[in-house]
Each structure stands twice: as structure tokens, then as C-alpha cells.
Amino acid sequence: MRSYKVCYLGHDREVVLALERALSGTNMKFMSAFPDGEGVNQALEFGVDIILWDKDNTPLDEPVPIERIRKMGFASQPIMVVVSEGDSESAIKSLAAGASDFIYKPIKANPLPRIIAGLNVGQHQKRVGYYVRMLEEANEGIKTILASLKDPAYIVSPEYQILYMNPAAEEIFGEGLRGGACYQVFYDRIEPCDVCRKGSGSARWRSVLKNGKTYRFISVMVKNPRGEIQKLAVGVDVTPGEEVKKIHQTFISNVSHDLRTPLAAIDQYVSILRDGLGGELSEEQVKYLDIIRKNSFRLRNLIENLIDANNILSGKFKMKMEVMNLKDIVKIVESQLEEQARGKGITFGVQVPDDLPPIYADASRIAQVIANLAGNSIKFTEQGVVQIRAGFMPRDEGRIIVSVEDSGIGIPREDLGKIFDLFYRVESDKVYVEEGAGLGLSISREIVRAHGGTLWVESMEGMGSAFHFALPVYKSKQVASQTPGERQGTGG
């Protein structure tokens, strides 16, 4: 049977004698020492299982320094405090500070049962300590696994604070970001993402990260060794491979070629009829021909978009980069959008401050993005407001955030992660949309990305949508590092 070692640290001779008496005849070994460096060393060499600390070692009005005693080397042993009889205040304070028990001095009753009970607490603490160590080791093990992943993984607190990022995540977002808010650092948002704000437990989402790749994320709630809830998120790269992309691009190229050829003939025959080369036409026949022409024009626009998307996705498009003010870019499309909104009886507003820092951008491309987003908003809003707003965010050397907000039908939650996919269209009973092929948002996102920015959406079905994009502000070094006035699109 194991022999337990008991140590009294203090100066009270009477206590020493009483403890010696109580423990003689048991299988416990006893020692006493002064509470100085030498005494502590002796107790440590002794291999003590329980400490009895005299309250008189500490000044009268100070509590027993349990933390300091632990740091002396008694990290896991139970500490019993020996207090003068009646000093229940010190006894309670010591217990509150982490002492396992106390006994009164002068020692009158046999302290053995209290010491055995204290040792029992010590055993329990050791077991707890063992489990904590096991958990810590398991936690370290998890982090080792996360560190070896080629895809990003991170752990955040319930307050959205980044606690851990694996090396793959650090490679994408940068190092030294722990402590930052995950929604800002990872997703360029000013508030937590819906998936975290509304959901509890595990979640899944897709996201295009700053490296331009698409990831499918899964998150689970985990408990750390201290029992605190944290969220672990692991991403898997689901960016289409080069081969798939190439097939996709060749397909689009061939299809658009085959669509254009008959369209050219249709246009010509409409002109022939319209010019009266096929005989005189009635007023009604002219009206029908104009409808054919209008639809042929729509089809032509669709093909142009298809080709645009293809060029952008294959990295073929070139941008004419200039130092620009956002306000001037918005002006390019403002009147056209205003007219569209007026046609539907919707209020249209633009709020772009005059003092925004300039951006380095292809004005026509950014105008295309704004027209696209606002055009969508107008299309999906039956009454209320469509608004373009812009503001400056100083983070990451400064970004301009452009928001297009509407009070329209919103986007169903299950579609939110997919609307930027090529050819994706939200199917809804509530709206019949006759135009659009699911290209505009993909094109817009690629354009924003080619500018070093990000595009994201917030929406609630029935409430409206808000599309935001962030563009880095102009830094003079940008021009120096690129071909003057031109920048190759990065593609997807």
C-alpha cells in the first residue's frame, strides 16, 4: 500500500507536535519545514502529497497566496490551510482562493480524517489533471492534423474571434491574424455571416477565398479542454480543375459560334423584309418584324455576355486600369439605371461621398459590375427602393465598399451560396424572370476579383438583398508594378 507524505510549512511548534502525534502509527510520513526557500526545497525533495500551510506565514490582512504556493512547485497537491481558531474569514478566503480544506489551531480534534479527505481530493485533482492533459494532448493532436491539411482550417470563439489558423489558412489570409474577427479577416464583411449568426451546431457553406479558389466549408462546435465551446471550420478546395474549365470554355466558345451564325442570317432577313425587298408590308407585319428584331437583339446580348464570361473565366480579358474616382464610375451608369427604376415605379438612390480615396480600376468594367448588380436589384424589386451606397473602410490599407441594396424579393437561403456560379438561376414560384442566363453575377465577381477585390451578398427571402463589393484603394506603387494602363485579368 502506498505511503502518503504530509508536509507542514510553518513556524508553529505546537502544530508540528500535534500533527506528528496524529500521524504516528499510520502509514503516512510527515515532515515540517519553514516556509522559506530551503523549507520548500526540502518538501519538494520529500515528494509531498499534501501541504498544510500555516496562515501565520502570510501577513495578517493578506489572504493565503495559493497561486504562489502552487508556483513554488506544488502544482497539483491539495493545500490545507492551518488557521487560528475562530479566524473563519481567513479560512473561507483560502478556500475561495483554491485551498482544498482548512484546520484550526491549536489542533484539538484528530486531524487525520481531514488529512485523508484532503488526500482524496488530491487524487481526484490528479485524475482531473490527467484528463485535462489527455484533452490537451488530443487538442494538440487535432491541431497537428489541421496543420498538415493542404486546405484552410480555423477555430473561432463564439464571439467570432480567430483562435487558430492552420498554415494553409495563413498562406491564404496572412499570418498574425489571431484575435481578429473571422467575418472581417476571412470574408471581408462588416458583420458576422448569416450561417454563424443564425445557425447553431454544424454548418456548411461555399466561399471564394482571397486566393480566388472556391472552397466548401464544414463547421462543427467543439469543446476545448476548459469546456469552452469553439467552432472549428475546415474547407475543401472545390475549384473546378483546369481540364474541366477547358472543356467548359471550349463548349461555350463553340455554342456561342453556332448561335451567332444563324442570328446573323435572321438579322439580315429581318432587314430584307423591313426594307420592303420581299414586298410591301402591312403595319401589323412591320410591328411583328420589330418584335423579332428586339428579340434577336436580346439573344445577341446574351451571347455577348456568354463570351464575356468565357473570356473572363479563361483569363483572356484585358483591363484598362486607371486611377479613378468611384463617383465618376457610378455616373457612367446612373442615368440608365435611374430610367429603369422609374419605369418600374421604384425609388432609386445613389449615395457616394465626394471625399472617397481613388481606386485603380478599369472604369468600364466596374461600371459593368454596378449596372449588373443594380439592374438585378431593379429586376427583382416590385416596389420600394434600390440604392447604391459607397464608403471607405480603413482596414487592409484601405478599401472602398460599394453596396447595392434593394427591398425586393430576396434570395432563398439555399441559393445564396450558388448565385455566383456560372449559369445558376434562382428558381422561384414568386417571380417569373424572362431575361438572364445566370451569367451577370459570375462575370461581376470575376471582374471584382481581377481588381483584387471581393464581392458578396446578404439576403433574406421576402425582405430584400444587398450586394457588396470591396476594392482596394489606389496606392502609387500599383502603377509601377503593372504594365502601364493595362492589366491582364486573373481569371477564375
Added chain:
Amino acid sequence: MNSETESEKKSPLILVADDDRDLVFALSLRLRSMGYRVIEATDGEDAFQKTKEYKPDLVILDVRMPSGGGFSSLERMKHSLYTRTIPVIFLTAFEDEEMREEARLMGAKGFFRKPFDDEEFMSAIENLVGSPR
């Protein structure tokens, strides 16, 4: 072509070559209605042979055609003393900036993507061969 009148003969002669017969017919009809004389071809070989034979004032070539596309027809034209100065306009349904640049380097006078803007197309023709008489 055999029934052309004296006045028509004075009008510029345009060769339209495209494997889309419907488009060739439509373009011919419209150009003729404007007063131009037109000959037609529906493949690259036919286009080159007719260019040699009729020496038109302008050749409109589709880029992709059977038995030699527009580019190869133009290359053959450039090698022949009798055809090398005849202006050429390309038509294509392909969207390719490199193709446009290659056409320019080969000496093409125009490059139109189908479906093309009618006014722009007709005015390019008029700029190259003049108004029909």
C-alpha cells in the same frame, strides 16, 4: 450573273463567301438591292477560284468554311499577282482578338463579328468600293 445589264456592270462587283447559304443569299439580295453586283461562293476553294476568274472589287470572306477558310483564301490571293490588291473583309462568328489581329496583319480591310451591325457593315463596304452606280 449572265443577265447583268450594262449599267449593272459599272457597279462595283462584290464576292460574298460563306458556308451559310441563307446568309449568302440574304447579303447578296441586300447588296444587289443597293445596286452592287454580287457573286457568291460557299467554300474556300470556290471563293478563291471565283476571285481569280472575276477579279471582284471586294471579297467578303467567312473565316470558317469547308475546303479552306477565309484566312487560307486570303493567303492564296496575296500570292497571286492578279488578286493581291483586292480588298478583303472578314466575317466570323468567333470572338477572338488574336484572330482580328492576324487578319489585320494579313492585310484585311475589315473584320466583322456575326451578328454584325448592319449600318457599320454597309458603310465599310461603301468606303472600300464606293457607292453603287
